Amino acid sequence: MKNLTLIIVLWCAGLLAAAQFAKIAVLLPEIRTIYPFSGNAIAWLLTLISLVGAILGGIAGSIANRIGQKNVLLMALFGGGLLSLGQALLPDFGIMAASRVLEGLSHLGIVVAAPSFIAQLSSDRWRGAAMSLWSTFFGVSFALFALIAIPLAKTAGVANIFQFHGGMMILVAIMLLIFLPDLDRPKFGTNAKVGLTGPNSIFAAYLRWPMVWPGIGWLFYTLTFVSMLAILPDQIQSELRGPTTTAMPLISIVVSLVAVPLLLVRFSATTIVMSGFALCAASITLSAVSSLPVVAVTLFGALGVVQGATFAAVAELNASAGERALGYGILAQTGNIGNLLGTPIFLALLGVGGLTNMLIAVFAVYLIGLFCLLVTATRLRDKVHEPSKGPS
Helix, strand or coil: CHHHHHHHHHHHHHHHHHHHHHHHHCCHHHHHHHCCCCHHHHHHHHHHHHHHHHHHHHHHHHHHHHHCHHHHHHHHHHHHHHHHHHHCCCCCHHHHHHHHHHHHHHHHHHHHHHHHHHHHHCCCCCHHHHHHHHHCHHHHHHHHHHHHHHHHHHHHCHHHHHHHHHHHHHHHHHHHHHHCCCCCCCCCCCCCCCCCCCCCCHHHHCCCHHHHHHHHHHHHHHHHHHHHHHHHHHHCCHHHHHHHHHHHHHHHHHHHHHHHHHHHCCCCHHHHHHHHHHHHHHHHHHHHCCCHHHHHHHHHHHHHHHHHHHHHHHHHHCCCHHHHHHHHHHHHHHHHHHHHHHHHHHHHHHHHHHHHHHHHHHHHHHHHHHHHHHHHHHHHCCCCCCCCCCCC
C-alpha cells in the first residue's frame, strides 16, 4: 500500500511536469494579452522546454545516475515550483522566456527520475500497469488544465494559476523528500562509474539497443501525437470539432490504462509497441471509407497502445535503475525532438498538398517507424524478458 501511494504521488509529479507545458499551451490566448507586443515570439514560451529536452534529454539520465535520482527529482520539483511562483509575478517577456529555459531543466529531471522510481517500486506482476499509468501523465494533465484552468483564468487570473502550480510542485517535493526511499547508486559493472563520458554515459547508452529501442519508436510517436491533436480538429466540421477534440486524448488515456495492462499479461511490451504502430497505420487507411472524426478517434486509440507499452518497454528491457534512467533520458530526448518537428512539418504538408497528402505522410511515418522497430528488435532477442503470465 505504501508503494502504491508513492507511485500515485510520483504520477502526480508527472502531471505537474506536463502542466509546465499545459499552463502555456492551454492559456496561450490569455498569456498573449499579457505580452501583447511579443508577436509570434510568444510561441517560444511553449517550445523552449522542448528545445531544452531535445538537446539535453539524454544527458539528464547520466546526470541522474551521477548525483542520485532522488536528488535530481527533488531539485527538479523544488526548482520548478519556485520558477512557477516567480512566473506568477508576470515579469518582462525576456525574463519569462529565460525562466522557461530553466523550467525545461526541471521538466527533464522529473520525466527521467520519476518513471525510474515507479518501475523500481512496482512488483514484477504490476510493473506494466504502473508504467501504463505513468504514460498517461501528459494527456491527463492537459485534460485537467483544459477543464479547470481555462474557466479559472477568467475569474482568478493567470498569475493565480501559476501560483497554484508552483505550490503543488513544492508540496509534492516535500512529500517525496519525506517518504521516498533513496535508490542505491546503480552499478553497471565492477567499479563502474556513471557519468557524462565513458562506457556508461548517455553516449554509450545510444549504442545499447535495450536502452535506445523504445526511444526509436517514441520519436515517430511524438512526431504525430501533438501535431495531429492540433491539426485534425481544425479539419472537422464545427459541430463535431469539440466532441472529437475531447475524445481524442481521452481514448488514448483509456487504452493506455485499460487495454495495455491486459495485453501485457500475455505479450511483451516490445510486441505491443510494434502492434500499436501497425494499428496506427491501419487507422489512417480508414480515411478512404470513413469520416475524419472516426479516423481521428481510432488513431488516438491506437496511439494509446504505443504510449502505454513504450514506457513499459523501458522497464522490461532494462533491469537496473541506472539503465532505466538512461532509457528514459533517451525517451525524453527523442520525444522532444518529435514534438519540436511534428507540427511544423505536417502543417507545411497540409498547406502544400491538402489533408489527403498530409495523411499519406502520417501513414508513411508509422510504416517507417514500424520498419525501424522490426529491424532493430532482432538485436533485443536476448534482452526481452516475457512478463509474468499471472499470479505466481
